[in-house]
Amino acid sequence: MRLKSFAIIIVFLSVAAGLAYFGAGMAATVMEENSELSIREALDDAGLDWAEVEADGLQVNLFGEAPSEAQRFTAVNVASKVVDGARVADKMSVKRTSRVLAPRFSIELLRNDSGTSLIGLIPAKTDRELIVETVANVTNGEVTxxxxxxxxxxxxxxxxALRFAENALAGLPRSKISISADEVVVxxxxxxxxAKRRAEAELRRATPTGLKVVLDITAPRPVITPFTLRMVRDESGARFDACTADTEEARTEIMRTAIAVGAPANSNCVVGLGSPSTQWGDAAVLAINGLAQLGQGSVTxxxxxISLLAAEGTDQAVFDRVVGKLENDLPDVFSLHAVLPETPDAEEGPVDFTATLGEDGEVLLAGRIGDELSRRTSESYARARFGADVVEMTARIDEDLPMGWGLRVLAALEALDQLHDGSARVTASDIVVTGNTGIETASADIARILSSKLGDAADFSINVTYDEMLDPLANIPTPEECIASIQAINAENKITFEPGSATISADSLSSMDRIAEVLQECPQFQMEIAGYTDSQGREEMNQALSESRASSVLTELMNRRVLVSGFLSKGYGEEDPIADNGTEEGREANRRIEFRMLTSETPAEAEEGLETEADNSAEETTTEVTEDAPTDEPD
Known part of the structure; x- marks a missing residue:
């Protein structure tokens, strides 16, 4: 009986255990499914649909290829917010990138009165100390x-780009230069x-082939004294001899009015400082419109x-009406002087003084002058302006000349000084200046000179043509002309070195000065400075010596502020002798420096300053280098 009861208990316990095990299994399965589902939804909501979830009991495994390490970490963090982080097993991988992109290398050169700062990221192979040293040399100041x-x-x-920027920094004491491999922004x-025009011209001239250069150079508004505007209107139309404005708004209104009365659309009007009134623009517009109503004449x-000069024959009633309206409308600070010329007596002969400036610089003074003192004064003034040896005085004395004649002559000579060639003619009624000039602002400058010297009632006309070929900033020699000049300098006084060294001798420093002066006026071009030796001594030593000597020439040019961004130096040792190394004369000829102008076919490596053979098509001129010792062996 007892055995039977014990068996029943055993069976009951077994059934209970089986039911408990089955229940636990069912609960674990439900928990796994719920964990997977919850984590899956959380990952999808976070945009991590690349991640896969698999529950294994209480442990949750994350699989998949993460786009980045950050995405992988985010997936683990999202899952850990749904279940205990200890249950999350990270079995994910991170997608491998094909290559690591190099950073963008750049430098900001910031220069002002307190010094120069260098900020940026540069390649490790770039000589950082050399950059700092070069910048310190060209700026003569502290470098941070x-x-x-x-x-x-x-x-x-x-x-x-780096070499160009370093050279550009020398002439710009207040600047910011941004350097990258393909662009320099100045x-x-x-x-x-x-100074702005000169800096822009020099930088454009020095820009290496293939480098993009952006120039943003500004200058303060010029101080203009006297503040001048002059318009002439005749049978050929309206034109400005000079135009100034105190604001951009005033300039716009003046130009709009001038174009409406017949002035060319490309007329220039300078915005500057020195205006006598904030209503300058209003006064200028009124004066220009008044001139247009008269028909012909000039306003200064x-x-x-304000001087308003009507043309001969202008109707008196029209003249009176225009002048009266101007007198009423002009701002209070401005005064008007209006002149209606009388028709001259046809029986009177011409009385004039003419100063003529030839293309060769010779100045001829002819016509009439008031007295001996005025004659000597005019001649002395001309000699001071144009040179003592180029002035010829042929004017005769006439004591019946109009009052103020001597002052008009001096004003005409000052105006003539703005020309390359031409003439200034003084008569009793006007001054006429004609000719060619290399100064873009010559017409405005002449108008300013004459109006300030002669007063309100003076009449003058200006017919001056700007010729870019006469502009010293535009008249730049060709690279071929520069090489020819260097060759002539070296032929006159050959460059020499100290015996057995790369130090340029003291006797040759004057030649280096003259060569530097030539190159500073030249356009930027690519040139190789090649060094050669004779065959005495060891070949390796001669090779090193030739490289050092070519480099010394390049360094001397750079020390003289020559823009050397297009130059490279290379040593050729004993190669390519031009004379017999068996004689002293031949060895002396073989010890030389050659300057080669590299053509556009030169390999790209040359542009980077690498030592490579010049292309066979390179043009070549040779300058010899002599030294006192008969051998290239070091002392």
Whole structure:
């Protein structure tokens, strides 16, 4: 009986255990499914649909290829918010990238009165100390080095852009130069409009082939004294001899009015400082419209004085009406002087003084002058302006000349000084200046000179043509002309070195000065400075010596502020002798420097400053290098 009861208990317990095991299994399965589902939904909501979830009991496994390490970490973090983080097993991988992109290398050169700063990222192979040293040399000031380096390949064009920027920094004491491998952006402030034009011309001339250069150079508004506007209107139309404005808005209104009365659309009007009134633009517009109503004549505004000169034969009633309206409408600060010329007596002969400037610089003074003192004064003034040896005085004395004749003659000579060639003719009624000039602002400058010297009632006309070929900034020699000049200098006084060294001798430093002066006026071109030795001594030593000597020439040019971004130096040792090394004369001839102008077919490596053979098509001129010792062996 007892055995039977014990068996029943055993059976009951077994059934209970089986039911409990089955229930636990069912609960674990439900938990796995719920965990997978919840984590899957959370990953999808986070945009991590690349991740896969698999529950294994209480452990949750994450599979899949993450686009990045950050995405992989995010997936683990999302799953850990759904279940205990200890249950999450990271079995994900991270997608491998095909290559690591190099950073963008760049430098910001910031220069002002307190010094120069270098900020940016440069390749590890770039000589950082050399950059700092070069910038210190060209700026003659303190340099703050804030550069960082990265060990990536040097991008093509980097060295070329860097050399150009370093040279550009020398002439821009207040500037910001941004350098990258394919572009240099130059932002600077100059002291004057002339300095701005000169800097832009020099930088364009120095730009290496293949480098994009962006120039943003500004200059302060010029101070214009006297503040002048002059318009002439005759049978050929209307034109400005000079135009100034105090604001951009005033300039716009003046130009709109001038074009409406017949002035060319490309007329120039300079915005500057020195206006006598904030209503300058209003006064100028009124004066131009008044001239247009007269038909022909001229109007000159010099500071606050306005001179309106009608053409001969203008109707008196029209003249009175225009002048009366102007007198009423002009701002209070401006005064008007209006003149209606009388028709001259036809029986009177011409009385004039003419100063003529020839293309060769010779100046001839002819016509009439008031007295001996005026004659000597005019001649002395002309000699001071044009040179003592080029002035010829042939004017005769006439004591019956109009009052103020001597002052008009001096004003005409000052105006003539703005021309390359031409003449200035003085008569009792006007002054006529004609000729050619290389100064873009010559017409405005002449108008300013004459209006300030002669007063309100003076009449003058200006017919001056700007010729770019006469402009010293535009008249730049060709590379071939530059090479020819260098060759002539070296033929006159050959470059020599100290015996057995790469030090240029003291006797040759004057030649280096003259060569540098030539190159500073030349356009930027690509040139190789090649060094050669004779065959005495060991070949390896001669090779090193030739390289050092070519490099010394390049360094001397750079020290003289020559833009050398297109130059490279290379040593050829004993190669290509031009004379017999068996004689002293031959060895002396073989010790030489050759300057080769590289053509557009030169390999790209040359542009990067690498030592490569010049293309067979390179043009070549040779300058010999002599030294006192008969051998290239070191002392």
């Amino acid at each position: 080095d804030l550069l960082q380096t990265a060990n990536y390949p040097v991008p093509k064009g980097w060295d070329r 932002k600077a402030i100059t002291d004057s409009i002339q 505004i010099s500071d606050a004085d």
